[in-house]
Amino acid sequence: xxxxxxxxxxxxSSAVRLLSLEEISYLLxxxxxxxxxxxxxxxxxxxxxNFMQYIExxxxxxxxxxxxxxxxxxxxxxIPISREAIESRQFGDWSMAYQTRxxxxxxGSPGERKLIDLILETPSDNPSAARIVLHSFWxxxxx
Ligand SMILES: Cc1cc2nc3c(=O)[nH]c(=O)nc-3n(C[C@H](O)[C@H](O)[C@H](O)COP(=O)(O)O)c2cc1C
Numbered sequence: 400x401x402x403x404x405x406x407x408x409x410x411x412s413s414a415v416r417l418l419s420l421e422e423i424s425y426l427l428x429x430x431x432x433x434x435x436x437x438x439x440x441x442x443x444x445x446x447x448x449n450f451m452q453y454i455e456x457x458x459x460x461x462x463x464x465x466x467x468x469x470x471x472x473x474x475x476x477x478i479p480i481s482r483e484a485i486e487s488r489q490f491g492d493w494s495m496a497y498q499t500r501x502x503x504x505x506x507g508s509p510g511e512r513k514l515i516d517l518i519l520e521t522p523s524d525n526p527s528a529a530r531i532v533l534h535s536f537w538x539x540x541x542x
């Protein structure tokens with residue numbers, strides 16, 4: 400059986416308006432349902448009205464999900480940061496991990512914080528451009 404090629408995408412975008420907790424919960428619920436169905440995993444950050452998302456999965460399915468995401472009217476100004484083939488998943492256990500923070504600092508459990516630290520960790524020898532941009536986005540609080 401052919402092994403599907405795994406691809407990964409990172410993008411940033413802005414919410415069209417500040418989304419309520421209920422709206423985010425619904426978005427996540429729908430995203431997780433569909434991602435499970437399509438074998439997509441990843442993480443979504445929501446900071447000060449901006450999104451940063453990392454998604455990974457079989458190339459064809461990733462295209463389908465990315466199209467759904469791009470066409471969602473709840474956000475605008477989507478900027479693709481990277482699209483790279485990957486050897487293995489970084490978020491295999493998460494149909495869509497979620498993290499948010501406000502000006503007071505992190506909202507969420509220490510476990511969630513570890514998760515974010517994980518993706519912000521840059522390999523010392525060859526940091527990918529996506530991670531650098533991601534890191535500065537995170538440092539600036541998404542503004
Ligand atoms: C920032 C952002 C991230 C999203 N991520 C995903 C995702 O990972 N997977 C997915 O299937 N849909 C994703 N969506 C789409 C929404 O989950 C969903 O389509 C939307 O809430 C409308 O729900 P509906 O599909 O029931 O109309 C995303 C939307 C936005 C704005």
